[in-house]
Each structure stands twice: as structure tokens, then as C-alpha cells.
Amino acid sequence: MRDLRKFLLFVAAACALSVAGACVSAPEQGAGGGGGAGTGGASKVGPVRIGFSMDTLKEERWQRDKLLVEQRAKEIGAVLDVQVANGDDSVQTKQCDNMLTKGVDVLIVAPHNGEIAASIVEAAHKQNVPVISYDRLIKNSDVDLYVSHQVEKMGEMQGKYALDRVPKGNYILIGGAPTDNNALLLRKGQMNILKPAVDRRDVKVISDQFAKEWKADEALRITEDALTRTGNDIQAVVASNDGTAGGAISALEAAKVNGKVLVTGQDAQLDAVQRIAEGRQTMTIYKPIKPLADSAVDNAIKLARKEPITAPDRVNNGKIDVPSILQEPQAVDKDNLMSTIIKDGYHPMEKVYEKVPREQWPKATASRAASRASARPRPQASPSSFRNSRSSKT
Ligand code: GAL
Secondary structure: OHHHHHHHHHHHHHHHHOOOOOOOOOOOOOOOOOOOOOOOOOOOOOOOEEEEEEOOOOOHHHHHHHHHHHHHHHHOOOEEEEEEOOOOHHHHHHHHHHHHHHOOOEEEEOOOOOOOOHHHHHHHHHOOOOEEEEOOOOOOOOOOEEEEEOHHHHHHHHHHHHHHHOOOEEEEEEEOOOOOHHHHHHHHHHHHHHHHHHHOOOEEEEEEEEOHHHOHHHHHHHHHHHHHHHOOOOOEEEEOOHHHHHHHHHHHHHOOOEOOEEEOOOOOOHHHHHHHHHOOOOEEEEOOOHHHHHHHHHHHHHHHOOOOOOOOEEEEOOOOEEEEEEEOOEEEEOOOOHHHHHOOOOOOHHHHOOOOOHHHOOOHHHHHHHHHHHHOOOOOOOHHHOOOOOOOOO
8 A cells, every 4th residue: 555655656756757748648538629630649658749830920920929839849848840831821731741741749730821721630630630720710620729819809909999099080991811810800800899980970991901911011002092092081090910000000101191090900019019109000909929829839739648628718610619719818009018018028128119219218117117027037938039020021
């Protein structure tokens, strides 16, 4: 009896000491979270091999996602292969095929095209490899888990922010890539709020378009066109992300109306929060990436081992209600930059206010936050750790 207790204590201690990736448990039959695939990796001993297929690194946020997924995988002892498709569906499909051939145990996919990526899920499931849909939903498939933010709510936040401040006027709506389910959800959320005002004719939608590939120059063209058609009579631009906000702002600045026009955004990327600090962009949606990256990696391990996962939400993808874990977004403008993005160490204060004369920096709280930020480890990788924090390709 005593020996048995000693042995059990030894096993418990050994497991506690070992990092999660090294302490691979035997498969628990039928415990998989999404109910889709079984796993090729569950029966093997050794670290879980994760394939992370990304659409793009164009926006700063995706560089952060890559970095944080890499960090988490390293922390828990998983082996990670990251492939970036640069907006090409056939490349993304091939890269996933290659990772499956090499024998990954689980795939995390941030799809370029949510419809086309269904074939990736099918191919993976044929090999009993589970798939996590990352940030963007993979449509019409038996994808095992969806990890993202509350995207429709983000659209509502953008719409509400604009309508609270500009209850009447001419609006431009700039959506993202029509191939990205997030772009459609954002527009849905924006219209949940704006439609009653449009119906009352308080808000007139001058332009309602989607920017291919989330391109800033598409947003610039859409904004220029609406400015020309109205003789610069625009009061609000509901841009779906910071990249498109940047394009719209270039057009507004060229027409010398920026500052008078409310502009929304999303992603809290550095150039956008700098514009907010300068008064050139009105707001953004801040969605911390670390909880997303961590939940993707942690649940990838669980799915690979057929362990149960906790996914409180369900999102229908046209085929099934996908078990989902959706993080909370937050609206950020110049009034709460300090208490959100800077407090969290998402971007350092020195960078955010770089283009603002020092005497105009937020006062007492500013120096406290700056010293706090330098005194403690940052929960989010900051862009200073990115090699190229600005996109080279638009
Ligand atoms: C969306 C994503 C946004 C933004 C955009 C452009 O799917 O939710 O955060 O980055 O893609 O890549």
C-alpha cells in the first residue's frame, strides 16, 4: 500500500515536472472536443506536432499571431510548423497537404478563403487529423473547433461608436475581403446598429463596399469616390479594420477633411493607435492576441490527444454548429488608450505617442504607466519584437 502510494506520488511528480508537450497521455477514446476527427498523434509518444497554416502576414496583427503561437508551442513543448500562403488559396491547400504528408498531429488554419478551406478539413480528417479554424471561420465543413473573437459584436461596437457620435449624416461603409467570413460578420454587426438609423433616414449610406484582400488602396479608392460624389460631404467612415481605415484616412487627408470625419478601425495596430493618439483616426477595436494564440495551441494539443475541450460557444458554419471559443474585444479611442493598449503592454507608450509632442502626452497616468510597463514583463509580445512591424505589401 505504502509502495503504491509512493509510486503514484512519483508518477504525479514526474508528470508535474514534465512540460505538457513531453507528458503525452494515452488516448482517451471518444473524448475529442469537436467530435470530428480522431487523431494520428494520440497513439504516439512524444511531442505533439502542430501545423499552423496562415493566410497572410500582411497586417501587423498576423505577425503577432505567428510570434505568440510559436511562443506558446515552445512553452508547452510542442513541435510547430508554420506556413504562410500569402493570400493564395492553392498555395494554402498545398502547404496543408504537405504538412499532412509530413505527419502533423493537428492543424490550425487561418483560412484565406473560408469556403475553399473546407477541402483542407476534408483532407485532414481523411488522415484522422483534427483541424482548428483560427480567427476566421472555415465554412461548410466538419471543422473541430473555432477560436476567434466575437466578430459580429466588433461590428456592432464600430457601428455604435459611430452612431453615438454621428447620429445623423453621410456614411461610408468599407468592408474587408469578401472571401473572409469575418468581413461579412463585421458588416452584419455594423448594420444591426446602423439599419434603424438608415431606415429613419438619419444616416445616409453613400457607399457600401468591400475592399478586396482588405487592401488599404481599395479603401482609399472607395473613399475618394464617395468624397467626389458628395463634394466632400462625409461625416463618418465605418472602416472594418485599421488597414482600410488607413486607406480612407489618406483620401480624407488629401481632401483636407480629416479630423472632421469619424473613422473606425479594428486590430489596434501600431500605425492606427498612433493615428488615434494624433487625432487622425477616431477609434479601433482592440483584441488581445495572446488569449487567442494560447487557446489555439492548448486546444490543438488536447484535440491531438483526444482529450476533452471546453468550448462554450457554437457558431454555425453552414454545415454544423462548430464548438467555438470567442474572446472579448474592446473599443479603444484616445480616452482609453492608456488604460487598455498601453496598460496591457500591447504597444509601448513611447511608440504610441511617438508622433505627439511630449507636452501633450497624457500627464500623471502617463509616467506611471510608462514606469509600470518597463517594470514588469509584457503579457503581449510588443511590435518592437517584430522584425518588420509594418506591412511591405498592401
Ligand atoms: C480579419 C481579421 C482582422 C484583420 C483582417 C485582415 O479576418 O479578423 O483582424 O486582420 O482579417 O487580415
